[in-house]
Amino acid sequence: MAQKEYDVIIVGGGPSGSSTAMFLKKNGIKNILLIDKAKFPRDKICGDAFSGKSVGIAKELGIIQDFEKVPHETVYGVLFSNPKGTQIEIPFPGADKKDNKAKPGFVVKRINGDNVIFQNAKKQVDTLEEFTVTDLITENNFVVGVKGKKMGSQEEVQLKAKVVVGADGTSSVVAQKLGIGTSPAEHQVIATRAYYQGVTGMTGNIELHFVDEIMPGYFWIFPLDNGMANVGLGLLTNEKQKRKIDLKKSQEEIITNNPLFKERFKNAKLDEQGIKIWTLPLGSYHRKNHGNGWILVGDAASLIDPFSGEGVGNAMTSGKFAGKHIAQAFKTNDFSEKMFDAYDKELWDTIGPELNTSYNLQKIGKIKWLLNLVIDKAATKKEVKEAISGMLANEKAKKDIISPLGLLKLILT
Ligand SMILES: Cc1cc2nc3c(=O)[nH]c(=O)nc-3n(C[C@H](O)[C@H](O)[C@H](O)COP(=O)(O)OP(=O)(O)OC[C@H]3O[C@@H](n4cnc5c(N)ncnc54)[C@H](O)[C@@H]3O)c2cc1C
Structure with missing residues (x-):
């Protein structure tokens, strides 16, 4: 049975979806529904690093001060090491360890950081949590809504809208139903994430270590509040398949045996969640991201930096451009693919050169x-x-x- 009709339905309340919602609101669209299958706060497997780009968009949305209210650790630069074990510390430009307010970047568990973004969106638009979108509604070759189920119910609910935004992450149902496949293995990274208490030798930097065990990928240690650290490693999915690497085993081996880390992890305790694994769709692959009545943002549009693995900044950036171009479409009541070409153009004109450069850096790595x-x-x-x-x-x-x-x-x- 069809229910209330919206101007825009956004599937996914992560950084890309919640940013899209707030930018739509900023651009004058009022009748917005933001859907997520989870109930916030919810976890997301991630390195938890919130870079300068994410900080910039959070400032633009006027929500940066809310991150102060949740546990986080400010970081001032990057510590790199090469396979030989040489280490270098590179400060973020403008970073000043004595000025905690400058916040060049920070590390915040996504369960807390995403909740900040989602709750801000929730103040501005209608939200529907614990609702899983399972399919799209199409009419005359246009997407005009979604089908789905409330958690615990078998009844299919249909929700209609003039535009549907797919912000539903790596395994986007919206993208799948539109027939857009996942990114090829050479444009995907597979990575672990684990939380440890008591890793020693932290320096106020995020750490990227190009260690032999996982070349051409890297092992990271990101400092969190309260003596915790986010620890993981990742490499291209095609390399993992070729070399048949067991990621969890590699992580345990590095921590136990690598001379750079074994002392630092001697008394470290892995938390009860253990080591988790998830994939990163990279922006070295320009995935189709718009069509009649629909737009994809964030991981659903495959926008993660191919060198650093950062995706939150580009997820929020795509939300900003989606908000702008969807609002533009409402002025002429034209929700066609041709109209949304401008979204793709502005997004890729802005982040494309950087993604391309990072792809080349990935090759050097x-x-x-x-x-x-x-x-x-x-x-x-x-x-x-x-x-x-x-x-x-x-x-x-x-x-x-x-x-x-x-x-x-x-x-x-
Ligand atoms: C191991 C790892 C480490 C990473 N480290 C970093 C890092 O340190 N810094 C960084 O910037 N980026 C990092 N990334 C990338 C970053 O996590 C993503 O780019 C970012 O989460 C993209 O945001 P999003 O909103 O597009 O998707 P998501 O954050 O995945 O949000 C998607 C939302 O959609 C909801 N959803 C999914 N399917 C449905 C459905 N059918 N119906 C309703 N709702 C649905 C989900 O519940 C979820 O809330 C990392 C990724 C991984 C895997």
């Missing part, structure tokens, strides 16, 4: 001797360290560094 050389150089040469610091913050510096000449300059400095 596969070459062990080059990684050893660059990180060794950065450990001894201020100029190389500064170039990498600029690269973390700035698209132009990133481009310079991965051009053949830029790379040569860096190595020969």
Whole structure:
């Protein structure tokens, strides 16, 4: 039985869906329904790092101050190590360990961070939690709503809207029902996540370690509040398949035997959730993200940075552009694929060059001797360290560094 009709239905209340809801509201759309199959607060397997880009969008939405109210740890830079074990500490540009308010970035458990974003959206739009979307309603080649079930009920409910936004993550039902397959294995990372209490030697940085055991992927340690750390590793799904790597075993081996970490984890305790595994759809693959009456955002649109694995910033950025272009469509009552071409264009004009550069960096990361050389150089040469610091913050510096000449300059400095 059909129920109330909405202007926009958003499937998924994670960072992409909740941001879409708030940006739609900012752009004047009133009749919005935000659906999630979970009840918030809910967990999401993640490294929990909230980068400068995410901080920027949270400021734009006026919700950054609410992160102060939940447990989190401010981070000031990145500690890298190469397969040889050389370590370098690269501060985020503008980071100042004495100024806690500057917040260049922070690590916040997603169960808390996503709840901040969702609860802010909930103040502004209608929400429906514990409702799983199972299918789409289509009429005359346009998506005009969703079908689904409330948790614990067998009754199918139909909800109609002029536009449906798929913000339902890696295994997006919206994308599946539209016939858009998942990203190919070479454009996906498979990764672990685990919480440990009592890892020693934390430095106020997020740590990315290119260790032999998991090359060409990396092992990370991100500091959390209260002596906790988010620990995981990830590598391209096709590499995992080729090398038949058991990710959980590799993580345990690194922690127990790698000389860089065994002392640091000697008394560390894994929490009751154990080691979890999930996939990351990468933005090295430009997935179809719009059509008649529908738009995809966040992981459903495959937007994760192929080098760093960060996806929250791009998820929120896509929510911003979806909000803008859907509101534009309401002005002319045109919800066609052609109308939403502008969403795809603005999104990819904005994040495409950066994703492309990161894809090239990912390829460099596969070459062990080059990684050893660059990180060794950065450990001894201020100029190389500064170039990498600029690269973390700035698209132009990133481009310079991965051009053949830029790379040569860096190595020969
Ligand atoms: C191991 C790992 C580590 C990562 N580390 C980082 C990191 O440190 N920093 C970073 O920025 N990014 C990281 N990422 C990427 C980041 O987690 C994602 O890019 C981000 O969560 C995308 O947000 P989203 O809103 O698109 O999707 P999600 O956060 O996945 O939200 C999707 C929502 O949709 C809901 N949903 C799904 N299906 C349905 C349905 N059928 N009906 C109704 N609701 C539905 C889900 O319950 C969920 O709430 C990591 C990812 C992984 C796997």
